[in-house]
Amino acid sequence: MPAGNRLIKIRILFFASVREIMGKEELDMDIPDECSSGELRSLLLKNHPELSKIISSSRFAINASFADWDQKICENDVIAVVPPVSGG
Amino acid sequence: MPAGNRLIKIRILFFASVREIMGKEELDMDIPDECSSGELRSLLLKNHPELSKIISSSRFAINASFADWDQKICENDVIAVVPPVSGG
Amino acid sequence: MIEITHQTIEHEKLLEFCRNHQYGAVVLFLGTVRDFSDGMPSQSLDYQAYEPMAIKCMEEICQKAKSLWSVGKIALVHRLGHLELGETSVAVCASSAHRTEAFQACQYVMEELKKHVPIWKKENRPDGKSNWTHPE
Amino acid sequence: MIEITHQTIEHEKLLEFCRNHQYGAVVLFLGTVRDFSDGMPSQSLDYQAYEPMAIKCMEEICQKAKSLWSVGKIALVHRLGHLELGETSVAVCASSAHRTEAFQACQYVMEELKKHVPIWKKENRPDGKSNWTHPE
Numbered sequence: 001m002p003a004g005n006r007l008i009k010i011r012i013l014f015f016a017s018v019r020e021i022m023g024k025e026e027l028d029m030d031i032p033d034e035c036s037s038g039e040l041r042s043l044l045l046k047n048h049p050e051l052s053k054i055i056s057s058s059r060f061a062i063n064a065s066f067a068d069w070d071q072k073i074c075e076n077d078v079i080a081v082v083p084p085v086s087g088g
Numbered sequence: 089m090p091a092g093n094r095l096i097k098i099r100i101l102f103f104a105s106v107r108e109i110m111g112k113e114e115l116d117m118d119i120p121d122e123c124s125s126g127e128l129r130s131l132l133l134k135n136h137p138e139l140s141k142i143i144s145s146s147r148f149a150i151n152a153s154f155a156d157w158d159q160k161i162c163e164n165d166v167i168a169v170v171p172p173v174s175g176g
Numbered sequence: 177m178i179e180i181t182h183q184t185i186e187h188e189k190l191l192e193f194c195r196n197h198q199y200g201a202v203v204l205f206l207g208t209v210r211d212f213s214d215g216m217p218s219q220s221l222d223y224q225a226y227e228p229m230a231i232k233c234m235e236e237i238c239q240k241a242k243s244l245w246s247v248g249k250i251a252l253v254h255r256l257g258h259l260e261l262g263e264t265s266v267a268v269c270a271s272s273a274h275r276t277e278a279f280q281a282c283q284y285v286m287e288e289l290k291k292h293v294p295i296w297k298k299e300n301r302p303d304g305k306s307n308w309t310h311p312e
Numbered sequence: 313m314i315e316i317t318h319q320t321i322e323h324e325k326l327l328e329f330c331r332n333h334q335y336g337a338v339v340l341f342l343g344t345v346r347d348f349s350d351g352m353p354s355q356s357l358d359y360q361a362y363e364p365m366a367i368k369c370m371e372e373i374c375q376k377a378k379s380l381w382s383v384g385k386i387a388l389v390h391r392l393g394h395l396e397l398g399e400t401s402v403a404v405c406a407s408s409a410h411r412t413e414a415f416q417a418c419q420y421v422m423e424e425l426k427k428h429v430p431i432w433k434k435e436n437r438p439d440g441k442s443n444w445t446h447p448e
Contacts, residue, residue: 015362016360016444019360054446057446061365064365065368083446084447084448086431086444086445087401087402087432088431103224104298105308105310108308142310145310145312153229153232168229170294172311174296174309174311175289175294175295175297187327188324191342197345197346197347201343201344203340203342203418204339204341205340205415206340207336207337208335208337208338209336210409211333212409262333275343275419276419278341279419283415286411
């Protein structure tokens with residue numbers, strides 16, 4: 001986790017079994033500026049260890065696009081935890 | 089053409105461009121007993137040389153099943169000249 | 177459901193025949209009269225068949241498809257007579273528990289139908305000429 | 313025509329959208345709720361989506377399909393919410409001048425949708441248990 005100068009506001013969206021585990025559809029968080037998608041994952045896991053199994057097979061999306069783990073998150077970004085999909 | 093002891097009655101059906109060339113849907117013929125499908129083709133071509141092009145790419149069917157050229161024709165069989173198909 | 181008809185093909189009937197609680201995948205193919213064939217504009221088509229043999233071939237093809245893939249139901253209907261642009265000349269429907277089999281069976285039936293079933297198409301062109309189609 | 317809906321999927325609308333005098337081949341795929349999934353009986357399903365992202369992914373998949381095959385039109389509709397046995401969860405339709413392309417594009421869209429589009433299925437079993445499906 002980088003020691004950012006400031007905190008930024010973001011929103012995280014939960015779906016399917018992630019939503020069931022979290023008991024909510026979304027979560028607003030203040031995270032360090034310059035935080036990457038992978039660092040947010042670590043932060044989320046630290047606060048919610050009950051997510052560890054499903055998170056290990058999930059991808060993250062930033063503003064409705066799949067993100068690499070090193071992609072930086074910006075103020076007001078909407079992050080989605082995307083567990084393995086099963087549409088069709 | 090084998091010199092059969094007797095003649096048998098058969099019917100030949102025509103479709104698509106074969107029907108157009110023949111100007112009719114069917115033809116009743118008396119052919120030698122023991123005549124094969126290939127021998128009937130030769131006989132038909134001799135009487136109707138105008139069929140030579142289309143016959144060269146056609147198959148014959150005996151009683152609604154594709155026939156080999158050496159298959160024997162029996163009394164009252166229905167033979168169809170089946171030019172290349174174009175359904176679909 | 178194997179049919180040859182001189183009426184408009186009602187594809188909904190094929191779908192209804194094939195849909196079933198056991199089968200999660202349904203594939204429907206429609207062949208329709210289109211504007212151009214081999215670069216020449218077509219105005220309309222006429223289809224002719226050796227009907228009893230065509231029905232028999234269609235049944236054999238559908239049986240073969242069922243032996244090749246784990247499919248539930250297959251429906252196959254071919255139209256005969258005069259067809260205008262946009263009308264459906266052939267409809268095939270296949271259902272299966274899994275989509276890959278439904279796609280493969282449906283496509284197989286169309287390929288075999290075009291190769292073997294004694295049905296012929298006459299193309300009527302805007303210039304008044306018409307030709308029976310006999311692929312090489 | 314790319315849609316996510318909470319209503320019954322009317323597949324006739326997809327067919328209408330894709331049929332065209334230029335395209336002689338139309339392929340429709342329907343995914344329906346079936347009795348058994350992985351050996352376990354399902355009573356009903358619930359579908360959930362990250363809707364804006366799902367729509368975006370569905371559009372990208374259809375664009376990609378059009379770049380890979382010479383297809384005319386593609387329609388893709390996914391249902392959300394509660395579905396009973398036999399109901400349609402997804403419909404894909406593709407039209408093309410030639411049937412092979414229509415089959416391939418339709419099948420490709422389904423494969424990609426199942427791999428990447430953020431939509432999830434919950435299976436509700438007769439014993440009252442329910443589970444979100446997350447394939448390995």
